[in-house]
Amino acid sequence: MTEGGKRIRAAVGDKPASSFAPLKALLQPHEQDAAEGVRRLATALHGLDAPARLHLRMLDGDNVEHWEVVGGTLPAAAHQRLPKGADMTLIVRRDTWLRMAHGRLSPFDALLSGGMRLGGDTALAKRVVRHLSDPTVPFVGLC
Numbered sequence: 001m002t003e004g005g006k007r008i009r010a011a012v013g014d015k016p017a018s019s020f021a022p023l024k025a026l027l028q029p030h031e032q033d034a035a036e037g038v039r040r041l042a043t044a045l046h047g048l049d050a051p052a053r054l055h056l057r058m059l060d061g062d063n064v065e066h067w068e069v070v071g072g073t074l075p076a077a078a079h080q081r082l083p084k085g086a087d088m089t090l091i092v093r094r095d096t097w098l099r100m101a102h103g104r105l106s107p108f109d110a111l112l113s114g115g116m117r118l119g120g121d122t123a124l125a126k127r128v129v130r131h132l133s134d135p136t137v138p139f140v141g142l143c
Contacts, residue, residue, distance in 0.1 A: 021106055021107075021108065021129055021130065021133035021134070021137065022100075022103050022104065022105065022106045022133065022134050022137055023100055023101070023103050023106070023107065023129075023132045023133060023134060024044065024103060024132060024133065024134045024135070025101070025102055025103035025134075026040040026041055026044060026101040026102075026103075027040070027098070027101045027102050028102075029102060032098065034058060034094050034097055034098055034101070035065075035080065037097065037098065037101035038056060038058075038067050038069060038078045038097075039078045040101070041054075041056075041069055041071075041078065041101070041132075042069045042070060042071045042076040042077055042078040043071070043076045044071075044132055045069075045070075045071025045072050045076060045128065045131070045132070046071060046072075046076055047072075047131065048071065048072035048073070048127065048128065048131045049072070049073065050072050050073060050124065050127065051070070051072050051073045051074045051087075052069075052070065052071050052072035052074070052087060052088075052124060052128055053068070053069075053070050053074070053083065053085065053086045053087045053088075054067075054068075054069040054070070054086055054087065054088055054089070054090060054128075055067070055068065055069075055082075055083045055086035055088070055089040055090070056069055056089075056090050056092070056097075057089065057090065057091045057092070058092060058093070058094055058097055059091070059092070059093045059094065060093070060094040065080055066080065066081060066082040066083070067079070067080055067081075068081055068082070068083035068086070072128075086120060087120055087121045087124050088118060088119065088120035088121050088122075088124060088125050088128075089117075089118070089119040089120050090116060090117070090118055091116065091117040091118075091119075092110065092115065092116040092117075093115065096110055096115040096116060100116075103134055106129075107129050108129065
């Protein structure tokens with residue numbers, strides 16, 4: 001939301017407002033285990049009407065973790081390994097991932113601000129975000 005050309009951030013509960021859909025919280029505010037957030041992401045994909053295979057590259061300083069996350073119409077699973085194939089690839093810093101997993105940062109905002117990169121099936125990625133979005137916040141997707 002803007003007022004006089006300045007961006008205004010209003011609170012929604014304990015979450016900042018976002019121009020785009022924030023995720024349902026995968027982690028509680030006190031939880032800081034990024035790996036647990038990835039595992040819960042796989043579970044949260046249940047109910048998506050398509051198979052989803054993600055390659056999540058999580059950056060933490062000079063370290064890179066590769067995660068294979070599957071869900072949707074596939075059995076939910078998350079493994080720390082380089083996947084053989086993926087529908088989409090997300091590259092994100094650990095701190096950005098944690099903010100998204102806590103429901104404080106929309107994946108769209110992370111993408112548009114340069115905090116996350118996306119490759120692969122962008123139409124599926126939009127559907128995944130819609131599926132995972134917080135139902136208490138009106139969904140506003142990218143065009």
